[in-house]
């Protein structure tokens with residue numbers, strides 16, 4: 001499968017938990033995550049995001065995040081990698097779940113993005 | 126006003142010291158309208174910057190780049206990519222010009238591109254923009270910096286963690302504006318501007 005999912009959260013446990021929810025309905029989708037700072041504290045780490053991008057088996061990733069610096073670090077990581085990163089300002093749990101189920105069902109990216117649209121809740125903070 | 130490797134190193138040393146001294150105060154400010162980590166984030170970042178600059182960089186451009194990378198990788202909060210991008214933009218431009226005003230102008234633009242904040246959004250941008258403008262007219266003073274920092278108190282936050290508080294963010298200083306105030310105070314005090 002050519003598309004993967006990337007989850008970025010401020011909290012290591014959220015980053016570990018969300019993929020569990022998704023993987024249950026998307027067994028064939030590569031889902032990787034980055035959570036917390038390098039010291040496992042609350043925050044985000046560019047290094048962890050870079051690693052999660054590298055570890056993902058797909059070369060085109062749908063990326064979902066929780067708050068503030070997660071988005072900024074995701075943007076920086078996207079500028080550094082050769083993989084294509086699609087960044088969504090949508091509700092983390094719901095939208096990543098939508099993307100995972102639809103990718104598993106083989107739905108095209110454009111159709112997935114249409115489903116994600118009403119879940120946009122941020123990007124202006 | 127030109128930035129040199131020498132005055133830049135003195136500037137960063139002074140800034141790191143200020144951040145270390147004001148770490149608890151910055152985190153206190155952040156706990157009022159954010160998550161209470163700005164002082165710790167900045168202290169961790171500036172410690173990494175000091176360590177990285179301890180081996181004297183070959184030139185100003187590499188000193189700026191080393192600073193940016195340390196901030197980006199060690200701060201851990203929004204201030205990391207924001208300050209990091211600002212220093213990275215200065216590094217990029219420094220191979221063409223070392224004029225302080227031009228460097229800060231590029232840094233402020235990078236900051237705004239990364240965070241999307243405008244003037245009045247109650248962020249560090251509310252210090253960077255007036256500093257940029259005052260540098261252009263060679264009119265930057267300590268009072269002007271203080272004024273810019275204090276102006277964030279009455280603003281309602283539109284960006285960052287504080288924006289989730291809406292109007293309850295009014296009446297508190299923005300922590301990133303305060304740390305940026307220290308950055309520019311250090312710049313004045315270490316003779317980068319003569």
Ligand SMILES: Nc1ncnc2c1ncn2[C@@H]1O[C@H](COP(=O)(O)OP(=O)(O)OP(=O)(O)O)[C@@H](O)[C@H]1O
Nearest residue numbers: 068069163202203204240242248249284285300301
């Ligand atoms: N979008 C933005 N644009 C400009 N400055 C911002 C933005 N978001 C936050 N800031 C600045 O960053 C400061 C907070 O820095 P801090 O290191 O505490 O990050 P944080 O908000 O805890 O990060 P996180 O997004 O990981 O929760 C704010 O006081 C503000 O000045």
Ligand SMILES: [Mg+2]
Nearest residue numbers: 159160162163
């Ligand atoms: Mg904070």
